[in-house]
Amino acid sequence: MIRQKVLDVLAANPGKYVSGEKISQELQLTRAAIWKQVKALRQDGYQIESRTKQGYRLVKTPLDLDDWVLRQELKTDQLGRDFQIFDELSSTNEYAKEAAKQGARHGKTILAKRQISGRGRLQRPWVSPQGGLWLTVILCPDLTLGDAAKLTLCAGVAVVDAIEASCGLRLGIKWPNDLVYEGKKICGILAEVAGEWTSLQTLIMGIGVNANIPREAFAADLPAGSLLEILGHAVNLNILAANILACLEKEIIEVEARGFESIREKWLKCAAGLGQPVVVYRGTQEFHGIMSGITSEGALVVQIEGEEKAFLAGEVKVRSEKNGYF
Numbered sequence: 001m002i003r004q005k006v007l008d009v010l011a012a013n014p015g016k017y018v019s020g021e022k023i024s025q026e027l028q029l030t031r032a033a034i035w036k037q038v039k040a041l042r043q044d045g046y047q048i049e050s051r052t053k054q055g056y057r058l059v060k061t062p063l064d065l066d067d068w069v070l071r072q073e074l075k076t077d078q079l080g081r082d083f084q085i086f087d088e089l090s091s092t093n094e095y096a097k098e099a100a101k102q103g104a105r106h107g108k109t110i111l112a113k114r115q116i117s118g119r120g121r122l123q124r125p126w127v128s129p130q131g132g133l134w135l136t137v138i139l140c141p142d143l144t145l146g147d148a149a150k151l152t153l154c155a156g157v158a159v160v161d162a163i164e165a166s167c168g169l170r171l172g173i174k175w176p177n178d179l180v181y182e183g184k185k186i187c188g189i190l191a192e193v194a195g196e197w198t199s200l201q202t203l204i205m206g207i208g209v210n211a212n213i214p215r216e217a218f219a220a221d222l223p224a225g226s227l228l229e230i231l232g233h234a235v236n237l238n239i240l241a242a243n244i245l246a247c248l249e250k251e252i253i254e255v256e257a258r259g260f261e262s263i264r265e266k267w268l269k270c271a272a273g274l275g276q277p278v279v280v281y282r283g284t285q286e287f288h289g290i291m292s293g294i295t296s297e298g299a300l301v302v303q304i305e306g307e308e309k310a311f312l313a314g315e316v317k318v319r320s321e322k323n324g325y326f
């Protein structure tokens with residue numbers, strides 16, 4: 001593609017002007033065609049300076065999702081090597097499920113700039129406006145059905161690490177995998193099994209991060225926050241996506257090689273509410289106790305009247321001194 005090639009030439013000369021003539025010679029294009037590409041790139045958020053007699057200089061790449069920038073940022077061997085960015089999808093998980101049915105391979109990643117009907121667990125709606133990072137990775141790991149819940153916990157740890165690497169902010173994880181900051185949810189993870197669990201399992205791992213979303217985009221009664229709100233500036237969604245894929249790949253390789261124990265320890269270091277009062281909601285039942293950890297299966301362990309009880313599923317509220325129950 002001409003667009004990519006123009007960017008490749010500019011990026012090969014970091015900080016320097018490249019003459020229109022040089023670009024047109026290298027790419028066998030007219031200078032008018034190069035100028036047209038530069039205008040289109042500027043519209044997509046690239047900052048490209050032009051000076052008479054000197055040519056063009058790439059100053060800044062867009063913060064928004066962009067094929068070329070994401071490809072530059074990818075550090076993985078498998079995850080995200082095959083990716084697609086859409087302006088709009090109903091849900092990246094739905095799209096990825098279809099793609100998996102059609103034979104998409106391990107690591108294929110679907111990203112959307114906004115989702116019309118993003119979903120959470122139990123078909124709950126997930127608010128997905130422009131500015132968020134909405135992505136789904138198709139995973140065919142060398143693991144069993146019983147490991148699905150553990151992989152969801154891996155994803156939580158991976159996204160915490162990736163957000164810290166991208167913008168220096170450390171979030172907590174509320175079991176099983178809500179990423180939270182001061183009582184507000186910043187990220188949700190939805191892992192779904194696609195097709196039959198036969199010998200090759202496919203897990204559709206959906207990750208939604210409220211990145212560059214202003215607080216007003218959320219209903220007043222939704223306890224949601226965003227990186228933009230916390231940091232006071234927008235983050236580069238391409239770097240964030242690349243870091244998430246890199247951290248997730250690392251965690252999956254570790255679980256495949258060494259089992260869940262090391263992830264469990266990392267998860268506990270990120271856990272919100274450890275040693276604090278929690279309420280677990282399971283169906284119509286409510287359990288009150290103190291959160292004491294997670295099992296090697298990833299189940300939540302709560303001390304209730306002196307006895308430890310493990311929960312593999314359910315909704316949890318944890319209490320913090322600053323934010324009360326959330």
Ligand code: BT5
Pocket residue numbers: 090091092093094115117118119120121122124125126127128133134135136178185186187188189190206207208209210222223224225
């Ligand atoms: C989740 O469900 O937290 C999983 C969310 C997964 C979203 C990603 S985005 C990419 C991929 N494609 C999809 O369609 N989904 C995945 P759950 O724990 O059930 O939480 C859902 C609840 O979170 C809702 O009922 C709301 O109360 C709340 N909520 C909805 N949108 C939110 C948002 N943007 N930020 C914070 N909370 C939200």
